């Protein structure tokens with residue numbers, strides 16, 4: 370049995386010890402020296418205090434681990450909810466496998482449950498590690514590697530270069546996008562300003578009626594280190610609020626065909642390929658030549674629901690399909706006992722009400738919290754969980770009704786990385 374770590378907010382006096390944990394935990398630190406790392410954390414403590422909190426894990430007076438929490442506003446099923454993110458998880462290698470990370474994860478869940486956040490998110494360093502702790506898969510990322518001519522050539526409208534002075538209009542354009550896009554999180558204007566001022570990033574926008582309706586932020590990378598004039602374009606952000614904006618941005622990319630070899634574009638839009646005249650990536654390793662390779666995929670953001678009744682109460686004004694039924698949900702949560710529970714919910718033409726009486730229901734479903742989290746965010750439908758044996762149902766005749774109630778037709782999109 371290992372001694373439990375004490376978790377608390379990082380103080381200014383802790384910076385040196387905390388930085389030592391970071392540089393030892395991450396074999397490839399972002400900084401060149403311990404002083405760089407200290408400055409980086411000090412700057413963040415000062416500038417990001419409104420949205421990022423740093424925590425330390427202590428055993429016998431020594432800092433053995435650290436992490437930081439992010440406050441996000443996330444469009445989840447068309448409702449803006451508060452979601453907490455966790456990053457920079459680091460454990461001093463001298464104290465590994467003593468459950469320091471487990472203690473920190475527990476604290477992350479407890480603390481945000483106390484504050485009343487129903488949803489947690491993170492980017493996993495290893496999927497299995499967090500899956501065991503109740504985090505579910507989100508949407509697949511797709512990395513396209515396209516010829517510029519694959520982008521349709523259409524009217525380019527009113528294109529312009531964007532710089533630091535355009536941060537407010539870029540931010541307003543993105544806000545509009547977030548209001549209409551499931552899974553996206555709000556971003557501060559300062560973040561956009563930093564990107565737009567970064568000399569190595571280029572930004573092109575498109576205006577209509579004087580308002581910015583779409584933008585791309587990208588960089589160039591040489592195809593080979595010595596080939597000065599042979600570059601790929603790496604698109605980091607593609608945001609558009611209407612069809613005209615998308616057409617104009619694609620027209621811009623198409624017009625760069627003399628200069629750009631391939632366009633690298635990372636998207637969670639599962640239908641993106643249907644927009645392109647040639648979605649292939651020029652590789653044939655995975656499928657020989659009978660089938661044409663289009664993109665490579667990865668799993669990114671993971672999601673975790675920590676309070677099932679609280680979550681459904683937060684959605685009382687939102688419809689879950691249009692069915693009327695009483696459903697008992699039994700969620701297995703081995704990592705967070707308070708959430709390892711059954712909840713009975715009455716859906717009235719899709720409107721959910723959490724009931725106190727657990728005994729009277731039409732159908733009971735059961736599953737692990739990680740799978741429920743994926744289902745709630747729309748990353749996987751109920752019928753698939755049932756087919757794979759990841760969910761159980763008391764009466765199979767209700768399977769379609771439960772699917773129509775709990776499924777969400779869109780997969781969550783997310784642009785932030787933390």
Ligand SMILES: CC(C)(COP(=O)(O)OP(=O)(O)OC[C@H]1O[C@@H](n2cnc3c(N)ncnc32)[C@H](O)[C@@H]1OP(=O)(O)O)[C@@H](O)C(=O)NCCC(=O)NCCS
Nearest residue numbers: 394458459460465466467468469470471494501502703704
């Ligand atoms: C990854 C890293 C944070 C792990 O830290 P660690 O303190 O060694 O990990 P832990 O000892 O807490 O391991 C997790 C424990 O929780 C346990 N656990 C996980 N889910 C559980 C569950 N649902 N119920 C009970 N226990 C659970 C695991 O079984 C494991 O215990 P075990 O080793 O006895 O099996 C650390 O190696 C590190 O700092 N790596 C470098 C930086 C990095 O990659 N950070 C992550 C970025 S996201």
